Each structure stands twice: as C-alpha cells, then as structure tokens.
C-alpha cells in the first residue's frame with residue numbers, strides 16, 4: 079500500500095487522483111482549503127484542511143502529515159487558483175506566486191524526510207512544463223507593477239519548472255522529481271473569472287479539453303513506477319529535453335536563492 083499526498087486533492091485533477099488512489103488501496107492525504115469539498119471526498123481519503131497560500135498553512139499541513147505517517151511514497155502537487163486581480167497573502171506575497179509556486183517548494187522540501195524513508199519515492203509537480211511563455215520577474219517577483227492574471231500564472235509555472243531543476247540537483251538521486259504538463263483539461267475552478275470568459279472557456283473545454291481521467295493517467299504511472307532519473311519533464315505524453323531554456327540550472331539556482339530569502 080502506497081502513501082500518497084495530494085495538494086489540491088479536493089477538486090479537479092487532484093480529486094480524481096485522490097479517489098482513484100484510495101480505490102486502489104493507497105493511504106491518501108488530500109490537502110485543500112475548502113472543508114465542504116474535503117468532506118465530499120468521503121471516508122477513504124484523509125482530508126488535510128490548510129490554506130496553502132500561506133507559509134503557516136503549508137507548515138501546518140506538513141506537520142499534520144508528519145504526525146500521521148513516517149513514510150510518504152508519492153507527493154502530487156496540483157493546488158492552484160486563478161487570481162484576476164492582484165492580492166497579497168498574510169505573508170505579504172502575491173497570491174499566485176505563494177500558492178502555485180512557493181507552496182510546492184515548501185511541500186517538496188518539507189516532506190523530503192518522509193519521502194526519503196520510502197523505497198521508491200516520487201514527486202509529481204503538475205503545472206505547465208514545456209510552455210516557454212512567461213518569465214520570472216527577477217526585479218519584481220511579487221508583480222507589484224503590471225500585474226496580470228495570465229502573467230502571474232506563467233511566472234509561477236516557470237518557477238515550478240525551475241523548482242524541479244533545483245530540487246532534482248539536490249535530492250533527485252533519492253527522490254526523483256517529475257514535471258508534468260497535463261494539457262487543456264475539463265477541470266479548473268473558473269468561478270472567479272468574468273462570465274464571458276467563463277462561458278468561452280466552458281465551450282472551448284467541451285470542444286478541445288481532455289477528460290480529467292485522461293490527464294491524470296500518466297500521474298498514476300509515475301507513482302506506480304517512478305522514473306530512475308533525478309528529473310523527468312513530460313508535456314502530455316511527450317518527454318521533453320532537459321536542455322530547454324526554461325529548465326536552465328543557473329536560473330534554478332537563482333530562484334532557489336531568492337526563495338530562501340523570502341522564506342527567511
């Protein structure tokens with residue numbers, strides 16, 4: 079029986095993974111901020127209530143999981159939310175940066191001791207690897223100037239690419255890291271978007287998006303048979319070369335340094 083931790087395990091792709099892993103007999107911890115969604119997961123999944131956009135929320139989730147199990151076999155990272163307007167968290171960080179990137183950094187590193195205790199551990203970071211749009215705003219990572227929802231999403235996506243590179247360089251021999259881009263999928267909370275955009279997305283999803291089950295299928299494979307390589311990057315079914323400019327080791331080291339400053 080594997081122990082699987084899923085951030086954003088209460089909705090969309092993370093929820094589908096949580097329910098499917100529990101049905102296969104895994105012990106599953108699903109982290110989310112919405113209690114009602116957590117309760118709807120049912121008794122086979124252990125709901126961890128936490129706001130992953132805050133440092134305290136991530137620390138509390140890590141502490142709760144560490145108190146509940148000495149080993150984690152798989153960590154799958156899905157939590158994200160669109161923010162049409164710039165907001166800041168209790169820590170004074172731009173929300174998309176905090177939730178979509180920093181939480182994944184904290185959970186990956188914070189659960190490394192438990193993952194290291196597994197015979198075949200893996201971390202799967204579900205974001206947008208392979209996309210070369212967007213960049214880290216090195217002089218203004220909290221996007222105080224020129225904020226845009228898409229810009230914030232792309233910046234955090236590129237930060238997750240670099241998180242994978244930096245993590246794999248440090249721990250990947252013991253805990254392999256997978257960057258996985260699911261492609262356009264029939265999931266995603268659009269309730270905060272303006273109604274015309276929501277409608278357009280719904281129509282586009284019906285025409286072009288993959289089912290949640292199809293998008294999650296490779297994540298099962300990564301958990302069942304973790305790659306041997308310290309870092310693997312896959313866009314839908316396509317393995318990506320680690321020479322992509324978005325996976326630059328110098329940028330990864332620079333972001334790791336910036337992140338350490340933010341954490342301090």
Ligand SMILES: NC(=O)c1ccc[n+]([C@@H]2O[C@H](COP(=O)([O-])OP(=O)(O)OC[C@H]3O[C@@H](n4cnc5c(N)ncnc54)[C@H](OP(=O)(O)O)[C@@H]3O)[C@@H](O)[C@H]2O)c1
Pocket residue numbers: 085086087088089090091092093109110111112113115116128129130131155156157158159177204205206259260261262263264265266267
């Ligand atoms: N859908 C697509 O077309 C697509 C395409 C490419 C990449 N992706 C990426 O795939 C990942 C999963 O997407 P999805 O479509 O499955 O998303 P989703 O259906 O919107 O689910 C997002 C999850 O994140 C959780 N979450 C949001 N804010 C949180 C917070 N403050 N604290 C804790 N949990 C929080 C939500 O739970 P609560 O509501 O309980 O907080 C939910 O479980 C995302 O990283 C997304 O960027 C998606």
